[in-house]
Amino acid sequence: MPIKTWELDPNFRNEIMNEPGGEHLAACFQCSTCTLGCPITEIVSSYNPRKIIQMSLLGMREEVLSNPDLWVCLICQTCTARCPQDVVVSDVLSAIRRIAEKEEEAGKLKIESPRPLFDKAFLHQLEKYGRLYDIGLAKEYYPKKEGSFIKGMRAMMKDYKDFGMRMFKKRKMGPKAMFPEKIKRTDEVKKIFEKIGD
Amino acid sequence: MNGKKLAYYPGCPSAGTAVDQDMSTRAVFEKLGIELAEVEDWNCCGAAEAENPILVYALNARNLAIAEKEGLDIVTPCSICYYNLERSNIALKNDESLRAKMRDIDGSLDYKGGIKARHVLDVFVNEIGMEELKRKIEKKVNVKVAPYYGCYLGRPPVTAFDDPDDPILMDQLIELIGGECVDFSYMKTKCCGGPLMMTRADIAFEMAKNVLEAAKRAGADCIVLACPLCGMMLDAKQPDIEKALNIKIGMPVIYITQLLGLALGIDSKKLGLDKAAVDTKEIVGKVV
Ligand code: SF4
Ligand code: SF4
Numbered sequence: 001m002p003i004k005t006w007e008l009d010p011n012f013r014n015e016i017m018n019e020p021g022g023e024h025l026a027a028c029f030q031c032s033t034c035t036l037g038c039p040i041t042e043i044v045s046s047y048n049p050r051k052i053i054q055m056s057l058l059g060m061r062e063e064v065l066s067n068p069d070l071w072v073c074l075i076c077q078t079c080t081a082r083c084p085q086d087v088v089v090s091d092v093l094s095a096i097r098r099i100a101e102k103e104e105e106a107g108k109l110k111i112e113s114p115r116p117l118f119d120k121a122f123l124h125q126l127e128k129y130g131r132l133y134d135i136g137l138a139k140e141y142y143p144k145k146e147g148s149f150i151k152g153m154r155a156m157m158k159d160y161k162d163f164g165m166r167m168f169k170k171r172k173m174g175p176k177a178m179f180p181e182k183i184k185r186t187d188e189v190k191k192i193f194e195k196i197g198d
Numbered sequence: 199m200n201g202k203k204l205a206y207y208p209g210c211p212s213a214g215t216a217v218d219q220d221m222s223t224r225a226v227f228e229k230l231g232i233e234l235a236e237v238e239d240w241n242c243c244g245a246a247e248a249e250n251p252i253l254v255y256a257l258n259a260r261n262l263a264i265a266e267k268e269g270l271d272i273v274t275p276c277s278i279c280y281y282n283l284e285r286s287n288i289a290l291k292n293d294e295s296l297r298a299k300m301r302d303i304d305g306s307l308d309y310k311g312g313i314k315a316r317h318v319l320d321v322f323v324n325e326i327g328m329e330e331l332k333r334k335i336e337k338k339v340n341v342k343v344a345p346y347y348g349c350y351l352g353r354p355p356v357t358a359f360d361d362p363d364d365p366i367l368m369d370q371l372i373e374l375i376g377g378e379c380v381d382f383s384y385m386k387t388k389c390c391g392g393p394l395m396m397t398r399a400d401i402a403f404e405m406a407k408n409v410l411e412a413a414k415r416a417g418a419d420c421i422v423l424a425c426p427l428c429g430m431m432l433d434a435k436q437p438d439i440e441k442a443l444n445i446k447i448g449m450p451v452i453y454i455t456q457l458l459g460l461a462l463g464i465d466s467k468k469l470g471l472d473k474a475a476v477d478t479k480e481i482v483g484k485v486v
Contacts (some may be wrong), residue, residue: 020251039389043401072398074405075246076389077353081362088354094249115397122247126257130241132210141396159399163438170473172434173214181213184239188306192256195303198248 021091130183218470
């Protein structure tokens, strides 16, 4: 389908480049090295970081921000390591994801992937305790992902019943793992989140 | 490295799924006569979930500043912690305005850029050195190994300390202790799928399965790796992967610190080898 040039947003590239990590977007010369080496392309056939960058440079803001493929990047850095133009591809994609999250917060976009919920739930643990608390993370993430507390708990049991027993038997998780490992000066970490956000 | 002491950053998995990695790291350094002083009151590095680089820099500035006060370089056994610590270190070292920004957030982030962050593998091979390790080796570990490097040892270029396409540091250690590396070059640095475990388990399982099956096809007795997320995917979740995809793998997975520990003559229990989900008795049995 041809691009509707009158619907392009010429400012989108600047919006990305103003996000930390998005700075080098404009250096891309479309060689496709990133896509060719990306392990996700072997599983998700539509996945194409080169194309996401091209569409971003063209200003196809809506199409880019609503692309479900944004949320399956592994941050494995294969693309970044190979890009001849030193585009930090993986950071560019993450900058785009953060713009999409802001759009969703503003009520202008619906993200189908649960990934933003997971990342937020993860960071909430750090904000509260200074370290990751696995159980706290699961208790926040699953209900949000499934849409209700009961459904969330059921999904969590399904994913973690065998795994939890296995970890318990091997004494990788004991009664101590039930409680968060809280650092002493949580106020210092809280300040980071207050001033930067997540 | 300042004499015989390093600041130690265990990382969050050290309290649970990667307690064996933590145990073996501590035991190996003790045996090598290098003191590890745990970074006092350390906080999480942000893992793969903190996506905003500024947030990552701030979280890690706090840990770097604590170690800097002691005048010690930081060492960590976790590849993701290493990546976050060292990329923050480099960004902060080279940018006074970024350091000022950190100080504005909180005094505890006042890092001056005076230390380095390193991964244990880098310290073993490039700091302690093969000659010194060779002198301390007490046992031969006669195993066929698939050396699995994952993402953050050779990538991205700013923090890499090994070759991005064909890393060799673990291979060298494995050969030093009498093991044999199977042909695994095309899989060595491919992602295990871990970052998508909680949001796209189907993709994560498929990727982990590919690594496990490649090791099996190559005739390996075990996979050796250096990252707790890889460890969780390939070992702790291996029975879940077998069940979900209706396959049988049974591939033991151990950390490089555990393998080195065996060669240094450390007791397998002290190295946490009994804690793996897939039994490691056969590997321990090959120590002579
Ligand atoms: S590898 Fe770099 S220059 Fe080539 S298409 Fe990807 S981002 Fe653009
Ligand atoms: S970081 Fe993302 S886009 Fe880049 S190679 Fe890995 S999965 Fe693909």
